[in-house]
Amino acid sequence: MNLMNSEDLLVGASFMMGLTITVLIVIPYTEVSDLRPPDKLKPYSEQAQRGREIYLQNECMACHSQQPRSLSQAPDLKRGWGRAPIAADYYYDRPVLLGTMRTGPDLFNIAARQPSVDWHLGHLYQPRAYVKDSIMPSYRFLFVIKSKAEPGDKVVQLPPAWRPASGVVVATPKALDLVAYLLSLDHTYPIDNAPVLPPVASAPATAGQS
Amino acid sequence: MNMNALGMLLSAFVIAILGLMFFIWSNGRSLLTGGEEAASEIFSEGEVGLVEDPAGTATSRARLQSTSTGHAQIGLHVDEADILARIESDKSTSLIVLIMMTAAVLWLLVASTFGLISSIKLHQPDWLTGAMWLGFGVTRTIHLNAVAYGWAPMACLSSCIWILPRLLKTPLRSGQWAILGGVIWNLSLIAGLVAIATGYNSGLEWLEIPLPIAAGMVVGGAMVGIPLLDTLGHRRTRHLYVSVWYMSAALFWFPVLLIVAKMPVHVGIEQATANWWFGHNVLGLFYTPLSLATIYYLLPKIIGRPIENYNLSLLGFWTLAFFYGQVGGHHLEGSPAPAWLITLSIVQSMMMIIPVAAFTINQHMTMRGHFRMWVHSPTLRFILIGGMMYTLSSLQGSFEALRSINTVTHFTHFTVAHAHLGLYGFVTMVMFGAFYFILPRVRGWEWPYPWAIQLHFWLVVLGFGLYFTALTIGGVLQGLAMLDASKPFIDSVIVTRPWLIGRSIGGGMMTLGHVVFAVHVLAMVFKLGPKRHTQALFWRDAMPPGLAPNLAVQPLQQEGAAL
Numbered sequence: 001m002n003l004m005n006s007e008d009l010l011v012g013a014s015f016m017m018g019l020t021i022t023v024l025i026v027i028p029y030t031e032v033s034d035l036r037p038p039d040k041l042k043p044y045s046e047q048a049q050r051g052r053e054i055y056l057q058n059e060c061m062a063c064h065s066q067q068p069r070s071l072s073q074a075p076d077l078k079r080g081w082g083r084a085p086i087a088a089d090y091y092y093d094r095p096v097l098l099g100t101m102r103t104g105p106d107l108f109n110i111a112a113r114q115p116s117v118d119w120h121l122g123h124l125y126q127p128r129a130y131v132k133d134s135i136m137p138s139y140r141f142l143f144v145i146k147s148k149a150e151p152g153d154k155v156v157q158l159p160p161a162w163r164p165a166s167g168v169v170v171a172t173p174k175a176l177d178l179v180a181y182l183l184s185l186d187h188t189y190p191i192d193n194a195p196v197l198p199p200v201a202s203a204p205a206t207a208g209q210s
Numbered sequence: 211m212n213m214n215a216l217g218m219l220l221s222a223f224v225i226a227i228l229g230l231m232f233f234i235w236s237n238g239r240s241l242l243t244g245g246e247e248a249a250s251e252i253f254s255e256g257e258v259g260l261v262e263d264p265a266g267t268a269t270s271r272a273r274l275q276s277t278s279t280g281h282a283q284i285g286l287h288v289d290e291a292d293i294l295a296r297i298e299s300d301k302s303t304s305l306i307v308l309i310m311m312t313a314a315v316l317w318l319l320v321a322s323t324f325g326l327i328s329s330i331k332l333h334q335p336d337w338l339t340g341a342m343w344l345g346f347g348v349t350r351t352i353h354l355n356a357v358a359y360g361w362a363p364m365a366c367l368s369s370c371i372w373i374l375p376r377l378l379k380t381p382l383r384s385g386q387w388a389i390l391g392g393v394i395w396n397l398s399l400i401a402g403l404v405a406i407a408t409g410y411n412s413g414l415e416w417l418e419i420p421l422p423i424a425a426g427m428v429v430g431g432a433m434v435g436i437p438l439l440d441t442l443g444h445r446r447t448r449h450l451y452v453s454v455w456y457m458s459a460a461l462f463w464f465p466v467l468l469i470v471a472k473m474p475v476h477v478g479i480e481q482a483t484a485n486w487w488f489g490h491n492v493l494g495l496f497y498t499p500l501s502l503a504t505i506y507y508l509l510p511k512i513i514g515r516p517i518e519n520y521n522l523s524l525l526g527f528w529t530l531a532f533f534y535g536q537v538g539g540h541h542l543e544g545s546p547a548p549a550w551l552i553t554l555s556i557v558q559s560m561m562m563i564i565p566v567a568a569f570t571i572n573q574h575m576t577m578r579g580h581f582r583m584w585v586h587s588p589t590l591r592f593i594l595i596g597g598m599m600y601t602l603s604s605l606q607g608s609f610e611a612l613r614s615i616n617t618v619t620h621f622t623h624f625t626v627a628h629a630h631l632g633l634y635g636f637v638t639m640v641m642f643g644a645f646y647f648i649l650p651r652v653r654g655w656e657w658p659y660p661w662a663i664q665l666h667f668w669l670v671v672l673g674f675g676l677y678f679t680a681l682t683i684g685g686v687l688q689g690l691a692m693l694d695a696s697k698p699f700i701d702s703v704i705v706t707r708p709w710l711i712g713r714s715i716g717g718g719m720m721t722l723g724h725v726v727f728a729v730h731v732l733a734m735v736f737k738l739g740p741k742r743h744t745q746a747l748f749w750r751d752a753m754p755p756g757l758a759p760n761l762a763v764q765p766l767q768q769e770g771a772a773l
Contacts, residue, residue: 006443006458009459013463014462014526018536019532019535020491021487023225023535025470025484025487028483028537028547029477031548032480053409056413057409059347059348059350059351061415062351063346069617073617074617074692075694078695087479089548095413096478096485098482098542099430100620102622103623103703128335133704138336139345157630176265
């Protein structure tokens with residue numbers, strides 16, 4: 001009875017593949033292709049863009065999301081993580097780094113929450129010096145320990161208990177770039193008067209204004 | 211908001227109509243019927259009722275056979291030509307399968323090592339912090355890629371290459387392409403992992419390997435596909451057994467998935483939808499069909515009974531193909547991805563219950579009255595557990611897509627546990643079974659240490675049980691803590707700590723099991739250890755006593771008596 005041949009299989013398999021590509025890729029593509037950035041969103045500086053590369057190389061997104069959820073779903077806004085984003089907020093993000101885990105907190109608005117360069121540098125060097133129970137890795141390979149700071153060196157201000165026995169901890173350019181990126185993550189601007197947005201994204205956007 | 215609702219309704223409507231049209235088309239082409247005859251395609255005349263487990267011992271095989279009831283005349287009228295064709299098929303694939311299985315096992319060791327390191331780092335964060343490639347994010351990514359592009363595809367493809375010529379009753383054609391393709395694939399993967407370790411990373415989960423290197427994998431994968439296509443074109447069977455459907459479709463889908471996902475055109479939120487379109491489909495349209503194909507061939511072979519309801523297996527195939535493609539959007543719940551897309555993905559995630567139920571009912575009906583067999587067959591044990599974990603992980607995935615549950619579990623370790631239920635509990639377990647079944651046929655050498663199979667089984671099963679339970683509980687607690695605005699965020703970290711340690715212990719047991727397995731496989735590759743070739747060698751246990759001497763093999767002895 002079963003006279004199924006390879007052509008039928010190919011037709012069926014291609015049909016399924018065509019359908020899923022259309023629905024999950026082509027249609028969303030048409031929705032974002034005419035997107036414009038919100039007025040208040042600034043492109044990354046050159047240094048921040050370099051820092052974004054460091055963030056990506058170290059796979060920081062393995063533990064940190066960049067997509068606060070709306071208040072109707074989760075108390076992200078109350079934690080100071082910011083309003084729910086809209087598609088246009090990611091205009092300059094290539095690639096997008098939404099993240100899938102919150103082993104650490106959401107970082108979409110970390111600059112608004114923690115604007116101190118010194119805090120970020122020290123925290124990258126030894127997270128547990130600032131958050132006792134943190135399980136974030138220490139990024140000490142982004143720093144060098146020198147016996148004495150030289151002119152132009154950015155010395156990391158650590159809490160006394162965490163300073164090296166001798167010498168000073170100096171941030172490498174990579175560490176400074178990374179912090180520049182983190183300090184560019186501020187999407188707290190209002191988006192009520194944002195340019196035309198895809199209709200679907202407007203629902204979460206109205207939920208969490210702060 | 212109106213536009214939004216309208217879009218959702220429209221998309222649901224269009225997809226329903228397309229599905230209906232497809233169903234009518236497939237019915238018209240008799241794609242959903244096959245019947246008894248097709249189900250018995252994998253058996254030779256007189257073979258139904260004869261159990262087969264090359265990994266068993268003489269005793270276990272005799273016991274296995276004694277639990278198979280209701281079939282007389284076993285082995286008296288075996289079709290000699292059929293058996294010879296199978297021997298030819300096996301010979302034509304043995305070298306390729308050996309190479310790819312060895313590569314698979316080496317990747318399994320690499321993947322386990324990096325997985326275990328990542329796991330330990332989550333509760334010992336100051337361990338191994340001297341370099342970028344030792345950081346948690348990077349070791350975790352190397353682990354993922356070594357599994358996703360090393361162990362899982364090498365194992366699945368080798369099983370596929372071994373089974374397909376048997377199903378088509380012809381030797382593998384142009385096999386040298388597969389060897390070359392496999393070499394290119396593995397070299398690309400090595401380059402890809404080095405790239406990730408040194409910071410050359412595309413930044414998208416499951417797609418981290420940068421474009422030029424991924425292109426090497428597409429080329430290698432396509433070259434592995436050539437002999438399978440060529441063989442398909444020269445088949446000597448009337449029926450295409452259901453495993454052939456799953457395998458052919460998966461081999462066609464995978465390159466399309468990788469090419470489309472890697473095209474440098476994706477932007478913004480669409481890039482995220484493309485990312486999860488790939489991330490989810492590579493599981494559902496590549497590893498899953500290849501593993502199901504393996505079950506649909508090996509399970510009936512081991513117990514000596516055709517699939518109970520063949521048509522159900524075909525329904526399972528088409529519904530998997532239809533629904534699975536659209537479920538990837540549930541990874542983006544709570545994100546600014548289009549709401550209609552997320553809703554559609556949730557609906558299709560629930561619809562996945564249909565193919566899963568089709569498989570589950572079928573496996574249960576086929577095994578009904580024969581479940582005792584798993585006590586005696588080491589191969590069956592792995593394969594059955596794998597099949598059961600497919601049911602569990604898919605059902606879990608369907609419900610996990612629901613917003614109410616997703617709100618708690620998304621962003622937590624629960625998702626990691628779920629991913630391992632699918633790729634480890636299901637795919638990896640089935641592949642362990644496939645290795646135990648196939649390698650003795652490939653090498654003409656029996657597994658030298660049957661106790662090592664037992665040890666491997668219990669280490670990975672208990673280890674994975676601990677891994678999954680700990681991470682699931684930890685994930686739920688983490689999610690609940692995160693939703694409680696009165697608790698500081700760090701509480702959601704602290705609450706997971708004991709469970710993360712539990713995960714490391716489970717993962718350590720799994721890794722130990724893999725070492726046992728790898729040593730055993732290497733013993734097979736080099737034909738080391740005690741020589742136990744009185745039973746189960748190559749085609750011998752399928753041979754009637756009279757025929758065997760012509761093929762220069764020993765006649766059945768104890769087994770013949772057991773029959």
